Amino acid sequence: MKKKKDNMRALFSPESVAVIGASDNPGKLGFHVMKSLTKGEYRGNIVPMNPRSQQIMGFKCYTGLDAFDGGIDLAIVVVPAKLVPGVFRQCTQKGVKGIVLITAGFREIEDPAGAVLHEEIAAIANNAGIPVIGPNTFGMINFHWNLNASFTPEFSLLNKGAVALVSQSGGMSHLMGFLAMRLDVGFSKIVGLGNRLNVDFSEMLEYLDEDPDTRVIALYVEGVDKPNRLISAAKQYTGRKPIIVYKTGSARVGDQASLSHTGSMAGRHEIYGGGFRQAGMLPLRGAEQLLDTAKALAGCPVPEGPGVAILSGQAGPGMAGCDICEAKDLHIVRFTEKTQATINDFLPPLALRTNPVDMGPAWYDSAAIAGIVRAVLDDGNVDATLLFMMFASANVDAVERMSDLLKDWAQKKPLISCILSPPGIWDQQVKDLENAGALVNYPTPERAAEAMANLWKYRQLQSK
Amino acid sequence: MKKKKDNMRALFSPESVAVIGASDNPGKLGFHVMKSLTKGEYRGNIVPMNPRSQQIMGFKCYTGLDAFDGGIDLAIVVVPAKLVPGVFRQCTQKGVKGIVLITAGFREIEDPAGAVLHEEIAAIANNAGIPVIGPNTFGMINFHWNLNASFTPEFSLLNKGAVALVSQSGGMSHLMGFLAMRLDVGFSKIVGLGNRLNVDFSEMLEYLDEDPDTRVIALYVEGVDKPNRLISAAKQYTGRKPIIVYKTGSARVGDQASLSHTGSMAGRHEIYGGGFRQAGMLPLRGAEQLLDTAKALAGCPVPEGPGVAILSGQAGPGMAGCDICEAKDLHIVRFTEKTQATINDFLPPLALRTNPVDMGPAWYDSAAIAGIVRAVLDDGNVDATLLFMMFASANVDAVERMSDLLKDWAQKKPLISCILSPPGIWDQQVKDLENAGALVNYPTPERAAEAMANLWKYRQLQSK
Numbered sequence: 001m002k003k004k005k006d007n008m009r010a011l012f013s014p015e016s017v018a019v020i021g022a023s024d025n026p027g028k029l030g031f032h033v034m035k036s037l038t039k040g041e042y043r044g045n046i047v048p049m050n051p052r053s054q055q056i057m058g059f060k061c062y063t064g065l066d067a068f069d070g071g072i073d074l075a076i077v078v079v080p081a082k083l084v085p086g087v088f089r090q091c092t093q094k095g096v097k098g099i100v101l102i103t104a105g106f107r108e109i110e111d112p113a114g115a116v117l118h119e120e121i122a123a124i125a126n127n128a129g130i131p132v133i134g135p136n137t138f139g140m141i142n143f144h145w146n147l148n149a150s151f152t153p154e155f156s157l158l159n160k161g162a163v164a165l166v167s168q169s170g171g172m173s174h175l176m177g178f179l180a181m182r183l184d185v186g187f188s189k190i191v192g193l194g195n196r197l198n199v200d201f202s203e204m205l206e207y208l209d210e211d212p213d214t215r216v217i218a219l220y221v222e223g224v225d226k227p228n229r230l231i232s233a234a235k236q237y238t239g240r241k242p243i244i245v246y247k248t249g250s251a252r253v254g255d256q257a258s259l260s261h262t263g264s265m266a267g268r269h270e271i272y273g274g275g276f277r278q279a280g281m282l283p284l285r286g287a288e289q290l291l292d293t294a295k296a297l298a299g300c301p302v303p304e305g306p307g308v309a310i311l312s313g314q315a316g317p318g319m320a321g322c323d324i325c326e327a328k329d330l331h332i333v334r335f336t337e338k339t340q341a342t343i344n345d346f347l348p349p350l351a352l353r354t355n356p357v358d359m360g361p362a363w364y365d366s367a368a369i370a371g372i373v374r375a376v377l378d379d380g381n382v383d384a385t386l387l388f389m390m391f392a393s394a395n396v397d398a399v400e401r402m403s404d405l406l407k408d409w410a411q412k413k414p415l416i417s418c419i420l421s422p423p424g425i426w427d428q429q430v431k432d433l434e435n436a437g438a439l440v441n442y443p444t445p446e447r448a449a450e451a452m453a454n455l456w457k458y459r460q461l462q463s464k
Numbered sequence: 465m466k467k468k469k470d471n472m473r474a475l476f477s478p479e480s481v482a483v484i485g486a487s488d489n490p491g492k493l494g495f496h497v498m499k500s501l502t503k504g505e506y507r508g509n510i511v512p513m514n515p516r517s518q519q520i521m522g523f524k525c526y527t528g529l530d531a532f533d534g535g536i537d538l539a540i541v542v543v544p545a546k547l548v549p550g551v552f553r554q555c556t557q558k559g560v561k562g563i564v565l566i567t568a569g570f571r572e573i574e575d576p577a578g579a580v581l582h583e584e585i586a587a588i589a590n591n592a593g594i595p596v597i598g599p600n601t602f603g604m605i606n607f608h609w610n611l612n613a614s615f616t617p618e619f620s621l622l623n624k625g626a627v628a629l630v631s632q633s634g635g636m637s638h639l640m641g642f643l644a645m646r647l648d649v650g651f652s653k654i655v656g657l658g659n660r661l662n663v664d665f666s667e668m669l670e671y672l673d674e675d676p677d678t679r680v681i682a683l684y685v686e687g688v689d690k691p692n693r694l695i696s697a698a699k700q701y702t703g704r705k706p707i708i709v710y711k712t713g714s715a716r717v718g719d720q721a722s723l724s725h726t727g728s729m730a731g732r733h734e735i736y737g738g739g740f741r742q743a744g745m746l747p748l749r750g751a752e753q754l755l756d757t758a759k760a761l762a763g764c765p766v767p768e769g770p771g772v773a774i775l776s777g778q779a780g781p782g783m784a785g786c787d788i789c790e791a792k793d794l795h796i797v798r799f800t801e802k803t804q805a806t807i808n809d810f811l812p813p814l815a816l817r818t819n820p821v822d823m824g825p826a827w828y829d830s831a832a833i834a835g836i837v838r839a840v841l842d843d844g845n846v847d848a849t850l851l852f853m854m855f856a857s858a859n860v861d862a863v864e865r866m867s868d869l870l871k872d873w874a875q876k877k878p879l880i881s882c883i884l885s886p887p888g889i890w891d892q893q894v895k896d897l898e899n900a901g902a903l904v905n906y907p908t909p910e911r912a913a914e915a916m917a918n919l920w921k922y923r924q925l926q927s928k
Contacts, residue, residue, distance in 0.1 A: 171852070
């Protein structure tokens with residue numbers, strides 16, 4: 001077990017990768033795996049293996065592991081299920097440290113032969129201390145190592161970042177990856193656990209806890225064979241890195257779906273929610289909410305209290321944010337007298353000058369906007385700030401002014417925004433502000449407020 | 465009153481537009497209004513008015529309405545508040561049929577002089593039967609008339625479509641417009657009511673009910689002075705065109721915000737929800753949900769029953785959709801024996817062949833996928849279908865196959881999808897399918913399922 005744990009690092013950061021079942025036929029998954037490695041600009045040794053090819057995508061191809069003289073850290077396996085036990089035996093002989101097993105057809109199939117095969121390869125891998133991602137997975141990506149060990153080269157288009165996504169579903173991993181491109185969420189790892197031969201959520205938590213590239217751990221869960229293992233593993237790491245969870249399978253028929261799909265009963269959603277919370281994990285609903293919250297946790301400090309200020313360039317979005325905050329246990333705080341006096345100086349009497357602040361009437365006065373934002377960020381009553389700005393032509397340079405003000409704002413307290421424009425107008429400035437760590441941006445005020453509420457929920461879990 | 469109602473058509477579809485307070489100074493709203501008219505490619509007569517200019521953006525400029533010989537249907541007014549009564553008197557003399565009053569500083573300001581001005585101009589407009597959008601509005605856009613009568617030229621980037629958005633907040637109108645660009649929602653009208661001098665939600669419902677370009681009416685509501693007027697107006701039109709409502713102001717402080725912002729008390733959310741439903745209006749939460757539901761209502765027939773089929777290229781998204789459906793009173797139906805036999809023929813035993821169907825194992829077999837989808841669409845037990853497909857390189861042509869199958873699918877029953885890929889891969893094909901009326905697409909399976917649930921909720925309101 002100790003050896004398997006040590007091998008996790010080599011699995012995710014290998015010096016050399018063999019693709020067993022590599023192919024130059026686009027109809028085969030072995031083709032797409034080779035594409036992923038090369039398009040992902042993996043810098044280690046790529047060694048395709050296929051007895052019927054001499055060369056694949058410019059790399060010399062070998063008949064098998066025994067025919068290759070060098071060492072192999074990671075083997076990506078895409079051969080038919082019945083060949084897998086033989087391949088695993090070769091891996092142990094070769095001293096392979098980790099395996100990504102893309103092949104399906106084990107425990108999840110109705111034919112009992114699948115379960116027999118599953119036990120057989122599990123015994124081989126466990127005896128040799130080899131951690132295995134899969135079977136029945138699209139693979140995994142370690143972004144900071146330029147390793148795309150999946151059958152989807154497009155994962156390499158994603159930004160590097162601090163969020164590790166560990167998922168029981170390939171479809172949901174693809175969904176969240178492509179959503180993340182639009183939301184500008186960056187990843188450290190995306191891991192498709194598949195049918196979890198010997199690497200489950202608990203092994204991943206143990207590994208990610210020590211992974212220096214990962215600051216936030218996001219889990220997509222369908223069924224957990226041994227929920228106590230996940231929950232006790234999470235308890236061990238509570239408070240070290242945020243762990244957030246989206247679990248499907250609350251539906252009656254969903255349970256049935258989960259049983260057939262991943263070979264384990266999903267269980268009732270309610271049973272898990274409480275256990276997750278007790279273990280310091282924040283349960284969330286929906287792929288977007290998981291990503292939104294991961295983005296906030298990766299890009300923001302957690303608020304020390306529930307007191308929120310809402311600054312809005314227009315009154316409507318401020319009200320929408322207000323509704324969410326109050327419904328989700330955040331408080332719209334009263335400003336200190338000093339802050340209120342400053343705001344009163346900047347805004348005319350017709351404006352909404354108490355929290356939420358409607359900055360609209362000062363929209364064309366950059367000094368006023370800057371003065372209001374600075375006073376509120378510095379206010380001792382304010383734990384966290386929401387900032388909403390909708391583009392209109394007449395204020396095309398509003399974000400530029402905000403950039404000047406915020407570029408050195410160190411995020412001592414969380415600042416979450418919805419700064420929205422037609423495509424191509426404010427996008428780059430908002431990205432620059434995000435990259436500078438000044439704020440975290442969302443497409444609607446409601447989602448911005450929801451992300452803030454989840455930061456506060458996580459803070460409350462921490463203090464339990 | 466009859467005259468005001470008749471004038472609504474000229475207000476939205478004018479042959480000639482005067483911009484009173486036009487400017488060639490980009491620091492002035494009158495500049496941006498001129499840009500909106502010209503960039504929006506308005507085909508009628510554009511007549512700028514400003515005593516200090518000879519010409520603005522190539523159009524001859526007049527000192528005022530009295531100096532211009534031709535007729536004016538619509539006057540867009542952007543002069544300071546104290547000049548507005550004089551301008552309104554000129555409008556009545558000129559026979560202007562409608563006014564967009566962008567200027568702020570009336571009933572919403574603390575100074576009682578604002579309320580006095582408000583009454584003064586209301587009396588002038590009402591006596592002359594002139595409908596007025598505003599004051600304190602960004603304006604309005606009639607997309608099918610190429611009329612962008614707002615201070616934001618970028619609204620003209622939006623797609624023409626069947627959704628009319630009537631909003632009490634300029635900020636929320638801009639938000640929803642820019643979100644709609646990403647979601648591919650098309651509009652007939654976007655109207656910022658502002659402080660509703662004499663055109664309120666009820667007047668808009670009356671007008672939109674007869675507007676041939678509008679099939680779905682989406683309202684953003686903060687406060688309603690006379691909720692009974694809106695509710696009884698809506699009752700009059702129940703079942704003719706779907707009316708959906710997003711109301712903010714449920715928060716305690718939100719009420720205060722609404723009071724100051726639009727000059728009326730927002731009221732408790734709960735009071736309105738029941739009244740909206742009784743009047744056949746569907747209450748919704750959040751800007752995205754309003755747009756998502758509007759898109760579904762504009763692009764889909766409403767389901768005749770709650771029986772849903774879920775077809776997913778990968779099991780995970782199917783489960784996520786399943787959870788939402790069961791939570792929102794849709795039923796995951798049992799297929800007819802004939803449909804089930806067809807699916808069993810196409811999918812191997814290892815697949816999830818009952819509803820929700822995991823089409824994954826047949827992913828590379830276009831005949832099988834087509835056969836399954838067709839059998840389910842034709843199934844008498846199925847009222848509505850959800851279709852989820854996540855891109856992976858290995859199935860780059862999956863949507864093309866689906867396009868061949870669905871391009872003649874007439875949407876006899878609703879088909880809602882989440883077909884997602886990295887930007888640029890499937891986008892055009894999905895748009896083509898949407899434009900052909902084959903399906904309506906969303907960025908997540910959860911939002912697709914939620915939109916379906918809202919179609920069913922609307923269907924239930926109709927039958928009450």
